[in-house]
Amino acid sequence: MPPVITAEGLYKVFGRRPARGVEALRTGRTREQLREDGLTAAVIDASFSVDPGEMFVVMGLSGSGKSTLIRMVNGLLPATAGTLDIGGKDLNSMSTAEVRDVRRKRISMVFQHFALLPHRTVGENAAFGLEISGLNRSEREAKASEALQMVGLKGWEGYRPSALSGGMQQRVGLARALAAGTDILLMDEAFSALDPLIRRDMQDQLIDLQQRLEKTVVFITHDLNEAMRIGDRIAMMRDGRIVQVGTSEEILNEPANDYVAKFIQDVDRSRVLTASAIMEHPPAVLGAAQGPRTAHKLLRETQNPWLVVLNRDHTPAGVIWENDIADAVQSGRDDLPLTAAHGVHIVQHDTPIADLFAPAAQHLNPLVVVDDDGKFEGVIPRVTLLTAAGAVADSSPASPPSPDAPTESGFGHGAQTGFRDTADHEGNENR
Amino acid sequence: MNPDDSLIPRTPVGDWAESGIDWLTQNASGLFDLISTMFNFLVGNLTYGLTALEPLVMIVILALIAWIVRSWKLALGTALTFLLVLSMEQWVHMMETMALVLVATVIAVLIAVPVGILAARNRVVSSIVRPGMDFMQTMPAFVYLIPAVTFFSIGVVPGMVATIIFALPPGVRMTELGIRQVDGETVEAGEAFGASPWQILRGIQLPLAVPTIMAGVNQVIMLSLSMGVIAGMIGAPGLGKEVVAAISSLDLALGVEAGLGVVILAVYLDRLTAALGDRGSYTGSLLAAIQRARARRLTPTT
Numbered sequence: 001m002p003p004v005i006t007a008e009g010l011y012k013v014f015g016r017r018p019a020r021g022v023e024a025l026r027t028g029r030t031r032e033q034l035r036e037d038g039l040t041a042a043v044i045d046a047s048f049s050v051d052p053g054e055m056f057v058v059m060g061l062s063g064s065g066k067s068t069l070i071r072m073v074n075g076l077l078p079a080t081a082g083t084l085d086i087g088g089k090d091l092n093s094m095s096t097a098e099v100r101d102v103r104r105k106r107i108s109m110v111f112q113h114f115a116l117l118p119h120r121t122v123g124e125n126a127a128f129g130l131e132i133s134g135l136n137r138s139e140r141e142a143k144a145s146e147a148l149q150m151v152g153l154k155g156w157e158g159y160r161p162s163a164l165s166g167g168m169q170q171r172v173g174l175a176r177a178l179a180a181g182t183d184i185l186l187m188d189e190a191f192s193a194l195d196p197l198i199r200r201d202m203q204d205q206l207i208d209l210q211q212r213l214e215k216t217v218v219f220i221t222h223d224l225n226e227a228m229r230i231g232d233r234i235a236m237m238r239d240g241r242i243v244q245v246g247t248s249e250e251i252l253n254e255p256a257n258d259y260v261a262k263f264i265q266d267v268d269r270s271r272v273l274t275a276s277a278i279m280e281h282p283p284a285v286l287g288a289a290q291g292p293r294t295a296h297k298l299l300r301e302t303q304n305p306w307l308v309v310l311n312r313d314h315t316p317a318g319v320i321w322e323n324d325i326a327d328a329v330q331s332g333r334d335d336l337p338l339t340a341a342h343g344v345h346i347v348q349h350d351t352p353i354a355d356l357f358a359p360a361a362q363h364l365n366p367l368v369v370v371d372d373d374g375k376f377e378g379v380i381p382r383v384t385l386l387t388a389a390g391a392v393a394d395s396s397p398a399s400p401p402s403p404d405a406p407t408e409s410g411f412g413h414g415a416q417t418g419f420r421d422t423a424d425h426e427g428n429e430n431r
Numbered sequence: 432m433n434p435d436d437s438l439i440p441r442t443p444v445g446d447w448a449e450s451g452i453d454w455l456t457q458n459a460s461g462l463f464d465l466i467s468t469m470f471n472f473l474v475g476n477l478t479y480g481l482t483a484l485e486p487l488v489m490i491v492i493l494a495l496i497a498w499i500v501r502s503w504k505l506a507l508g509t510a511l512t513f514l515l516v517l518s519m520e521q522w523v524h525m526m527e528t529m530a531l532v533l534v535a536t537v538i539a540v541l542i543a544v545p546v547g548i549l550a551a552r553n554r555v556v557s558s559i560v561r562p563g564m565d566f567m568q569t570m571p572a573f574v575y576l577i578p579a580v581t582f583f584s585i586g587v588v589p590g591m592v593a594t595i596i597f598a599l600p601p602g603v604r605m606t607e608l609g610i611r612q613v614d615g616e617t618v619e620a621g622e623a624f625g626a627s628p629w630q631i632l633r634g635i636q637l638p639l640a641v642p643t644i645m646a647g648v649n650q651v652i653m654l655s656l657s658m659g660v661i662a663g664m665i666g667a668p669g670l671g672k673e674v675v676a677a678i679s680s681l682d683l684a685l686g687v688e689a690g691l692g693v694v695i696l697a698v699y700l701d702r703l704t705a706a707l708g709d710r711g712s713y714t715g716s717l718l719a720a721i722q723r724a725r726a727r728r729l730t731p732t733t
Contacts, residue, residue, distance in 0.1 A: 074623055076619060076622055076623060100626075100627065101625065102625075103622070103623060103624060103625035104624065104625035108623065109620070109624075111619070111620055112616070113616055115614070115616040115617045115619065115620035116617075116620075117617065117635060117638075119638045119641075129624040129625070131634075132625055132626045132630055132634075133625065158726060186623075
């Protein structure tokens, strides 16, 4: 799918004859030199694209130009130079009426300080965008109520915004943007004015709504943890320039420059990095239908004290240890000693590392990582988790936690041969 | 005469103004006649309306308005003080002054609000209007009476014109201020949802500026009242004429009674318009009670 928003070489310069400033910047003059001429370069040569349904976060400190950038996306601030495509049309070459039409039909916005109309009720506020577009009263009230219900404010239509808490007011702001029915949502530090607990709630709700409604979201924040938490991709801004665009893992593991590296120092990696980032692929796995002898052979080959056992549909059945297998072989049993005592703790691939420590402490077994369908993906032995934790605490971006390189091939061979070969040769394995 | 008039020649600004006024009198008499007819019609009818009813009935109505907009306390105070005016035999004069003030206020607001809006939206207009307003406000009020009489001869019309000019500035200033101080993000929100400038003005800026604009209207009324009294000097009917008569005959008793009438009217109009601009603060008013009842009906009982 083509991107919804494409920005090419966007510039925004404030002051008299701003085009002059763009020329100067292109010939290598710095922002500071421009300031001496009375020009303020807010956004310099910004290029990025946002895909449909993506949560694109622009992250930067105050004065980095992020608020200016988001206002250029819906034309509140026209670009001094560069192009900005919304669905294949350049916003900067549109007439005022066309831009207004884009704002009514395609882009809505949520503001840092909510920007609700105090003289209108919550319901009327939520219906504001539709009222502007000229929708009749009953229809816009229905849509506004629907949007308010989505953000959890059902029944509050008749109240004034002043009767609501900050978090609830911002929900009204969100409902107003959702009710407008646009496919693009611009959020300008939307949660920055809320206290941390409510902010987390709102982040969760936004992620949920965005996935459900498939909105394209451009989210501005100065909070890197927030950016890492909700962003599919993050654009890091500094002094008007975009210094890096990438996923949170890319930014954590390969910061583009010292500025980004310094910035991510304080990020709680254990909240950003997930189980799949540190998991290992075991050298071999065992099919649940296979016998203790195969298990014994595999353990000897892999020099591992335990084995992950998988069902036929690749869901984990359990973890077995070498002494149990040895017992089973001696007592001549044909089935695997999979008892409740060897139960396994299963974690999702997207669980943050921070949430892995508690289960790891309770179980001797390695944690088993599964994908969204519950199929086996890899394991996290305690040692790996602790090593990763060490790297996280160290937080030097040069040493990313536990790469999965050495076990990649092992999984491919070990797992497959474990199933096929051993099944074929089981009869010959008697010793 | 200047001591050094040989150095700096006399500039006959006054003469210029006079010849300008003369020119207007000769060439724009049609316009002045039209204004004259219109004002006479408005004030005449309003005065007639205010005095047509029995004074006691009128007092009840005015007290009721006070209750609707503000509180039962103001209603009670209104009834008592207006009864005093009635017993001082200043009732008709007070109604005449009220008619003049109300018509002047309405016309001043009709001019001031659009000018204020223009000034708020356009820096050039603002920089022209501002010194104009300063001029109108600081020029001694009596000076307006002279050209007003030249244009409209004596009576209520020149009084009203002078009143309007004198009372206009706070209306313009407060409208401009009110619109300018509307939160920028809220206006931005309007733009972000694709509102046209007109939709933003009507739906966001004006409603949010209402308290400030009403404070301006309150000032307009107060200035109208003070100017309305001065206009008594050129024959505008009402309490002002009584005050002027009291001055010329050194009649202290009449002066006190007419002056008290002005004070009572001023307090009434001031409290009323202050409440209109800040409706949220007056929960004891009948209007607020009606709104509460409506809100109760609309709120779901969950």
